[in-house]
Structures are given as structure tokens and as C-alpha cells.
Amino acid sequence: MAVTGIGGFFFRSDNPEGLAEWYLTHLGVGAPPGVFIWNQQAGPTVFAPFKADSDYFAADKRWMLNLRVDDLDGLIASLKAAGIDVLTKAEWDAPEVGRFARIHDPEGNPIELWEPAAAPPA
Structure with missing residues (x-):
């Protein structure tokens, strides 16, 4: 028996509804109000x-959220x-790992955006 993936990411916010909307609008992360499941693509974590x-x-931060993306430039x-x-x-x-960018959400939480390196041809 083993863990199969991350089932959720929970954190405190001064404005949970506004912050949820920001993540959904700008990063496509999360789900519309009243929907609690975000089905994401399989991939490395x-x-x-x-x-x-x-x-x-x-x-001064205990964590940084890293989000996998498929078009970092876009x-x-x-x-x-x-x-x-x-x-x-x-x-x-790094060519073997991928490309990165960093942003902060409206409450100052750090977010790393990661476009993984393309898999080598089989």
C-alpha cells in the first residue's frame, strides 16, 4: 500500500474566496465556487x-508552491x-529538468512555475 499522489493543498488566507478566484483566473488552479475537485493532468511531482x-x-516562508505548466512563455x-x-x-x-519562473499571490505566498523538460524520444 502506498500514497498515489497529493490529494490536496490547504493553507490559510485572509480572503479565501478572493484568493481562490485569483488562482483560478490567473493560473487555472482550483475549481469554480461550489466545486471542490480540480482534476489535473498526470505528471511528475x-x-x-x-x-x-x-x-x-x-x-520568512515555510513553503513554496510549485506548479507544473505546459507553456511557460505563454x-x-x-x-x-x-x-x-x-x-x-x-x-x-536546466535542460534536463526544465524551465522556471516565480510569482507571488496577492497575499505574498511564493509560487514557482515549472515547465518540465521535454521527455527524450523513445
Whole structure:
């Protein structure tokens, strides 16, 4: 018997309805009001605790949400058009892992956007 995946991600918010709407509008994450299941595409998930003093994300945050995307450039353009700051760094990208960008939600929670590397031809 084993875990088959992440069944949910729960966190506190000062404005749960507004934040849920922001995630749905800008990232397509979640479900419309009254619907609680978000059916996502199968794919890789990284589960990795970091050292308390890691500089991979802000020291004052205990977690960072990483979302897998299929068109990072298109999503970045959409986010910027909506006035959302997007940070990219060439050193975050690796041909064998993929490409990355970072944003923050309206409450300052860090979000990493990850476009996994294309699978090599079989």
C-alpha cells in the first residue's frame, strides 16, 4: 500500500474566496465556487523538504508552491499582461529538468512555475 499522489493543498488566507478566484483566473488552479475537485493532468511531482536555512525561497516562508505548466512563455505573458510581477533567472533553468519562473499571490505566498523538460524520444 502506498500514497498515489497529493490529494490536496490547504493553507490559510485572509480572503479565501478572493484568493481562490485569483488562482483560478490567473493560473487555472482550483475549481469554480461550489466545486471542490480540480482534476489535473498526470505528471511528475517533486516532494522535497529543504533545510531551514535554504535560500531557495524566502527565509520568512515555510513553503513554496510549485506548479507544473505546459507553456511557460505563454503563462508569463498572460501574467505580465495582468500586472503580475514575474521573476525569471537563467541559472534556474536546466535542460534536463526544465524551465522556471516565480510569482507571488496577492497575499505574498511564493509560487514557482515549472515547465518540465521535454521527455527524450523513445
